[in-house]
Amino acid sequence: MSATFPPLARRLDGLQSSAIRDLLKLTSRADIIGLAGGLPDAELMPxxxxxxxxxxxxxxxxxxxxxxxxxxxxxxxxxxxxxxxxxxxxxxxxxxxxxxxxxxxxxxxxxxxxxxxxxxxxxxxxxxxxxxxxxxxxxxxxxxxxxxxxxxxxxxxxxxxxxxxxxxxxxxxxxxxxxxxxxxxxxxxxxxxxxxxxxxxxxxxxxxxxxxxxxxxxxxxxxxxxxxxxxxxxxxxxxxxxxxxxxxxxxxxxxxxxxxxxxxxxxxxxxxxxxxxxxxxxTDWLAGHVDTVREVYGARAGALVGAMRARFGDRIVSTDPAGGMFVWVDFTDGTDTAALLPRALDAGVAYVPGNAFAVSTDYTRSMRLCFTTSDAATLTEAVDRLAKAHGGV
Amino acid sequence: MSATFPPLARRLDGLQSSAIRDLLKLTSRADIIGLAGGLPDAELMPxxxxxxxxxxxxxxxxxxxxxxxxxxxxxxxxxxxxxxxxxxxxxxxxxxxxxxxxxxxxxxxxxxxxxxxxxxxxxxxxxxxxxxxxxxxxxxxxxxxxxxxxxxxxxxxxxxxxxxxxxxxxxxxxxxxxxxxxxxxxxxxxxxxxxxxxxxxxxxxxxxxxxxxxxxxxxxxxxxxxxxxxxxxxxxxxxxxxxxxxxxxxxxxxxxxxxxxxxxxxxxxxxxxxxxxxxxxxTDWLAGHVDTVREVYGARAGALVGAMRARFGDRIVSTDPAGGMFVWVDFTDGTDTAALLPRALDAGVAYVPGNAFAVSTDYTRSMRLCFTTSDAATLTEAVDRLAKAHGGV
Missing domain, CATH: 3.40.640.10 (Type I PLP-dependent aspartate aminotransferase-like (Major domain))
Structure with missing residues (x-):
């Protein structure tokens, strides 16, 4: 007789593998610019x-x-x-x-x-x-x-x-x-x-x-x-x-x-x-090190948000990142970000649809973008690809 | 109003801090030979x-x-x-x-x-x-x-x-x-x-x-x-x-x-x-490394059990360690190992009383000894100290 997993079905119910982690497995292709992850940049690590x-x-x-x-x-x-x-x-x-x-x-x-x-x-x-x-x-x-x-x-x-x-x-x-x-x-x-x-x-x-x-x-x-x-x-x-x-x-x-x-x-x-x-x-070394990370991430955040606003204009509302690793974007033109994702992957850019983070609010028209691991030129290219996938721009 | 710990009291009931860990905190004094721990020997680590x-x-x-x-x-x-x-x-x-x-x-x-x-x-x-x-x-x-x-x-x-x-x-x-x-x-x-x-x-x-x-x-x-x-x-x-x-x-x-x-x-x-x-x-290096660990631990196990038997004779029954890190000793003379412990610590040796590991059996007259971290001479000295604390030998 095989041994069973008594509580497993019930537990897995509340424990689906993180949608983001599963998505990351699909988007590690070298030809995709990853804005989906939540990783710090290994190139900046000491x-x-x-x-x-x-x-x-x-x-x-x-x-x-x-x-x-x-x-x-x-x-x-x-x-x-x-x-x-x-x-x-x-x-x-x-x-x-x-x-x-x-x-x-x-x-x-x-x-x-x-x-x-x-x-x-x-x-x-x-x-x-x-x-x-x-x-x-x-x-x-x-x-x-x-x-x-x-x-x-x-x-x-x-x-x-x-x-x-x-x-x-x-x-x-x-x-x-x-x-x-x-x-x-x-x-x-x-x-x-x-x-x-x-x-x-x-x-x-x-x-x-x-x-x-x-x-x-x-x-x-x-x-x-x-x-x-x-x-x-x-x-x-x-x-x-x-x-x-x-x-x-x-x-x-x-x-x-x-x-x-x-x-x-x-x-x-x-x-x-x-x-x-x-x-x-x-602490002296650490202050200098963290300053470098801040400067690099700050420049990348600015590049990403700038490119998004330039490309999408009033079709989006984006946060103004004052720190951290993420930008949250709401589409005002009715774009369904989960439906857009396969086209975005085809165009060579990955992000996380807003509903992956939803508890009780509908974030169908939102997405999370991570700006930490790409340089400004790559982020601009990513936004170009996203615009191409979006089509309506 | 302070925040409370709703489930804490109940959970701690089944979660007393490991008696061994608490004991180890008391027995890290340099003058005590530690047979209580369960640590591998850091000197043998690669x-x-x-x-x-x-x-x-x-x-x-x-x-x-x-x-x-x-x-x-x-x-x-x-x-x-x-x-x-x-x-x-x-x-x-x-x-x-x-x-x-x-x-x-x-x-x-x-x-x-x-x-x-x-x-x-x-x-x-x-x-x-x-x-x-x-x-x-x-x-x-x-x-x-x-x-x-x-x-x-x-x-x-x-x-x-x-x-x-x-x-x-x-x-x-x-x-x-x-x-x-x-x-x-x-x-x-x-x-x-x-x-x-x-x-x-x-x-x-x-x-x-x-x-x-x-x-x-x-x-x-x-x-x-x-x-x-x-x-x-x-x-x-x-x-x-x-x-x-x-x-x-x-x-x-x-x-x-x-x-x-x-x-x-x-x-x-x-x-x-x-x-x-x-x-x-x-694997070649590993085989040689593990052989060395085996030889050293085997010699220490033999020294400890040999000294225990020489000192305590038929007052104890000891396992014959064929590997691992531990010897289990049962006293046949009625010795209460928990009662003996404070005297043993005074004499400069630590071990774990058997009841620390008991589920439903009474191990009042048993103890666990770890032989990994002391050389043969120190183990012999530890047994001398234990015999002195025991008194009846």
């Missing part, structure tokens, strides 16, 4: 520094061994100093927890904070990695739309006043994926106030906050309330291969996450955590 | 090869990027070749899934295979990392005792004949942690037959199988049935810092695990996976 740091780390044999579940001590210390600067208060090491990318923080937090059926409020359009985790936890998901200033707090307030009691509100506060917008400073304060008034956790998911183009990101939501669990990552400023994310949370949350981390994978890699610690601790 | 492989890996910038959720393709190919040799059949790449250590495989499998309340049969004494995961999944856990030939299949058969229907039977087939014993070849075949007759999954957890001292481990349980999901790891033969475990399972199980891996942490590290692939693929 390979030589990482190689030198790896070599230095391996001079200590203890870096070959298992490490502590909450993260290698010196990395947590570096992060505590770093986050103390961000948050304008002394962050204790006990408030820092290192995860295998910030996706693992979302996953472990969903186990700690959510009972099946608990309400989670997300943004619409949403970060699909968060949706996947919250759905797997059996949460009830309600979405609040974004506007140009981020999460619409009037919509959130309406839900709360109608009696909805979320366990968690998830926000990508800076340079939203996929929405491209940033939560305005006044809204950050208001969101924090609502969290304290109604007793919910805010997960402030902030992998992109350092990638601002002209002015620094606003103070984190976490500066306004202890009800905020802040997530960040080395993936976008150093390299995804380090698999180094981190969480800043009250110590009891960190202790609960530690128990789950032991069961999930025991601990992270002492090697990649020491590399991360060394590079983050070299 | 540091220079790892450093050279890291350098080579980083010559390709794509190794800085995110990688595929089921593992970096070339590592899966190396593992498919390796496991084809182990299992005596052609293992397809689609049957190989790379995890963040084999602990992550246990964690993801428990989500795929277990509904809350599902029955999981484990060995008694049990690997605590597995217990933790199965408890977190809400499984009902029933234990089958070990004897000198591994899991007692007569006890398992009794449960099955009484109508128990496990979803999963978990076994550490080679050089059990903590029990030190190996599942006999005839029992492997019988266990596989029972899995097919009653329709359950076997998780064959095999991190130690290569660490045999005099003769190779028996053919894996997985050679006898497709109902077996086999887990292994680079942690004990290369280095834990690589965080490279792997699962050999039917392709539908791998696909289900892939969906969960995306939510759990997206993917592993392309850097450490390439290092692992390079070292595992160099």
């Amino acid at each position: 390979r030589d520094r990482i190689a030198a740091a790896a070599d230095a780390a391996l001079s200590d044999r203890s870096r070959l061994q298992y490490t502590e579940s909450p993260g290698w001590g010196p990395l947590r210390e570096v992060l505590a100093v770093r986050e103390s600067g961000r948050l304008g208060r002394a962050v204790a090491v006990e408030e820092i927890f290192v995860t295998h990318g910030s996706q693992q923080a979302l996953s472990l937090l969903s186990e700690v904070l959510l009972d099946p059926g608990a309400l989670v409020i997300v943004e619409d359009p949403a970060y699909v990695g968060a949706l996947q985790v919250f759905r797997a936890a059996g949460a009830r998901i309600v979405a609040v739309p974004l506007d140009s200033e981020g999460m619409r707090l009037d919509a959130l307030r309406t839900l709360l006043e109608a009696g909805e009691r979320p366990a968690v509100v998830h926000t990508v506060s800076n340079f939203h994926n996929p929405g491209g917008v940033t939560l305005a400073p006044q809204r950050r304060r208001e969101l924090a106030n609502l969290a304290e008034r109604y007793g919910f956790w805010i997960i402030e998911d902030d992998p992109y906050g350092e990638l601002w183009f002209e002015r620094p990101s606003p103070a984190p939501v976490a500066t306004y309330s202890p009800n905020v669990i802040r997530l960040s990552s080395a993936s976008k400023i150093l390299a995804p291969t380090l698999r180094a994310g981190w969480m800043i949370a009250p110590a009891p949350v960190c202790r609960a996450v530690e128990l789950l981390k032991q069961g999930a994978d025991l601990c992270g890699s002492a090697l990649t955590q020491q590399i991360t610690a060394e590079l983050l601790a070299d | 540091r220079d090869r790892i450093a050279a492989a890291a350098d080579a890996a980083l010559s390709d910038r794509s190794r800085l990027q995110y990688t595929e959720s089921p593992g970096w393709g070339p590592l899966r190919e190396v593992l498919a070749v390796r496991e084809s040799g182990r299992l005596g059949r052609a293992v397809a790449v689609e049957e190989i899934f790379v995890t963040h250590g084999s602990q992550q495989a246990l964690s993801l499998l428990s989500e795929v295979l277990l509904d809350p309340g599902a029955l999981v049969i484990v060995e008694d004494p049990a690997y605590v990392g597995a217990l933790q995961v199965f408890r977190a999944a809400g499984a009902r856990i029933v234990a089958v005792p070990l004897d000198s030939e591994g899991m007692r299949l007569d006890a398992l058969r009794t449960l099955l004949e009484a109508g128990e229907r496990p979803a999963v039977v978990h076994t550490v087939s080679n050089f059990h942690n903590p029990g030190g014993v190996t599942l006999a070849p005839q029992r492997r075949r019988e266990l596989a037959n029972l899995a097919e007759r009653y329709g359950f999954w076997i998780i064959e957890d095999d991190p130690y199988g290569e660490l045999w001292f005099e003769r190779p481990s028996p053919a894996p349980v997985a050679t006898y049935s497709p109902n077996v999901i086999r887990l292994s790891s680079a942690s004990k033969i290369l280095a834990p810092t690589l965080r490279a475990g792997w699962m050999i399972a039917p392709a539908p199980v791998c696909r289900a695990v892939e969906l969960l891996k995306q939510g759990a942490d997206l993917c592993g590290s392309a850097l450490t996976q390439q290092i692992t692939a390079e070292l595992l693929a160099d």
